[in-house]
Amino acid sequence: MTALFIGFFPKVLSPARLTGPIFGKELRVSSRRRRNYALRFCYIALLTIFVVLVWAQEVKYRGAGIVQVSRMGSAAKTIVVTIALFQFCATQLAAIVMLSTSISDEIYNRTLGLLMTTPIASFQIVIGKLCSKLLQIILLLAISLPLLAIVRVLGGVPWSYVIYSLCMTLSAVIFAGSISLFFSIFSRRAYVVIIVTLLTLGVLFALLPFLAAISLYRYVSEDRFFAQLFYLNPYLEFLNTSSTMFGGGRGGVSLFSWLPHCGIMLAASACVLFTSVRLVRKAALRQAAGQLPLLARLWHPSEQNSAESDAEVRSPAVIRRVTGPPVIWKELISPMYRRHRLAVMTVIGIEVILILATLLFPPIMQIFGYEEASVLYVWLFFGLAMLFNIILPATCITFEKESRSWPLLLATTLSDWQILLGKFVGVLRRCGPMWLLMLAYIVAFCCAGLIHPLAILHIVIVAAGIVLFLSGTGLYFSSRLKGTTSAVIMNFTLPAVTWGVMPLILVTTVAIIGRAPNSLRYCFDAVPFTQAFVIMTNTAVRVGELDSYDWFDRRLSPVASTYLLLAFMLGYMLVGLLFAWRAKCRFRRDVF
């Protein structure tokens, strides 16, 4: 009896039983995918760049030997915290990307139903998928362990912080990965899963705490509020502890400060995974029985109808006649957001909630000040409109490739320019409303006299350049690549590197060399978010009070600023057109 009891737990909890053969299969498949190697390369390259920049900044001061030695401890602390922060963000992103197709691949390759005909349990499918990706993430984390250990020799970094950062990162990775895996049950498109996961994390760890803060600030003290929040919010907790380290904190990190947090995150992950297991089983059984995918009606209404295979009962026989150029006609009559109406409505809903929050909760203005709130909202609108402008152009040709209608279009007598123009009009039509939302916000506040009307012109100039740039790059990647997800990821990476990573590296470089060359300042000014920031902070005045624009390190008149913005716009348009032209040249290459 005792032997039976002793043997029970190891048997039930053995890794092989928990993950089944899925774990091994996933590892084998992963080892054959080039994108995983590319991911590891990018991770190491970025880590190296950040460490080198931080190191260069820390050791730039010259002095006596004793000064240099005393600075080593500070340098070590900065490097360790930088690595920890980098790991914290990068590994979560990697987990979200890696798990974004974990279940959808099985559903759309029709292997999930097959798995259900074997003794493999849905629990093993979910855990096998998660563990195989986690193992790769742990490998990524392990890459930096020797570096952390070496840097620790320089002093100044307690072991407890290293352990803390690893545990916090792992628990956050498991949670983010679980969310990604959960959403991959519902959508086959990796980019949709990635975006929805990021939005969910944004809502959970940014929007909800923000709304809670403005609702409860009268009733709960700030210290108490944040003390509770640290248990629930990994980002705030990690930033708080890391900034304490940056700020010269010498002591270690107490176990009690982060252990409950990790426990809560793991419990939340377990809930998400448990729900996933239930849903995976349902999805698998539906597939095995030849039924529709889960939530098909909600996410893919047209698939629901096609399964009924009865065209006559489907919709009234309204036939739209083709007028004008056929591709433009088709783009204009297509459903506005195809199958992502729900996601679009959610995004618009969030925007409306935020605007209403501005109007209904005056405390927001007190917390931020009017200027900051204005900038925040324009950034938010800008970001969302850009997100649409990144995704939609990158999908317009790959969708046709995936539905296999692209060769049919190319086999007609339409010229490549006609097809390109039609696709561009379609992109404008779909992205337009998101840009108009931002414009409507600014126009409304201009009418109320809170923003100078020049902001409208300047924002339109900035938006025009960005729209053409992102549409051009999106069309290029859509034409160049076969898969929608690859095209979206590439079209996301290009602006992320151009406007995110590059300025960050430049900022650090400037900090190291001590002064910014004149040419460098234009690199910062070219970033659309910088432009939006400058426009909104400078135009948040009444008519007649606007005399100049403050561009961080210099002041320009409104006219000079207009010229500068126009120059950037023309630059972006030129690059966008160049990409669009290259897209046209690629139309007939690698059609199949």
Added chain:
Amino acid sequence: MIETKSLSKYYGDLAAVTDLNLTIQDGDIFGFIGPNGAGKTTTMRVLVTLLEPTRGKAFINGLDVTKKGKQVRRLVGYMPDFMGVYDDLKVFEYLEFFAAAFGIDRRKRKSIVDGVLELTDLQSKRSAAVDSLSRGMQQRLGLARVLIHDPKVLILDEPASGLDPRARIEIRELLRELKRMGKTIMISSHILSELEEICDHIGIIEHGQLVFSGTLEEIHPRLGIQSKVRVKVADNQDKAVELLSALPQIGEVQVTAGHIVVTFRDLPLAGDNDGTCARRQPTDTGIIARTLVNGDIDVVSLQPEQLKLDEAFLKLTKGIVH
């Protein structure tokens, strides 16, 4: 109408098509046969300007497909081996979209679309969503789309794949109708009996190389198969064997299971030494009948043995080629 000259297409090191020389006459139905991965689809894609050949030339109605792409596309209707659909269009809209894409005047489009819908028997589905159609209906719609700009040449890649027998027969009848309309049709299929019934010429391709091109009748000598006739007589079987063996046209006479199997001798034709059709034999059942009747033997039946296309295909694509 369709001609390829030393056409080759490589995907990296993989030779999909190698030195393909093909000629299809105006108004012919040409069956293109080959195992999976033989290079049929690649050849068709080159002909419809969707792929550029690595080497060689291809012409449609004398137009070079690599240089006169737009003119070639106007002449050709291409139906791929998959059905590309726009899931948010109805059947009529789908066809009118392609009519507009081929530059057909707006005033003529409605009547043209109605015409092809009638030809393909899709009138009842004109307002149905494209993605809701059954596989058979989608194939019909594909044919309707191909016909929308009244092309002279139809290139159809596996038009009958995945269809039930009734739909296959309907497609076959439709192709016959198109032939009567004077279209030149190049069609690939794995269902060889279909091709046998409708094709004037066939081409068999394997590993990117054309192993046979010609009519079905020309396959026999190509394979070195002598024509045979099975004869059944009422009596005097031995005498019948003796009489037939004496004929100069007859190579061999055997008796099997109550039948006399007569194998004709090869008769080389003057100047016919191009390697494609080296020898021919007349399967003259008349001479057998006359000989037996003159010999006072009652003939019950005379049945020439026919070579099936799938049999020829198996022999040609398994290296049993002389």
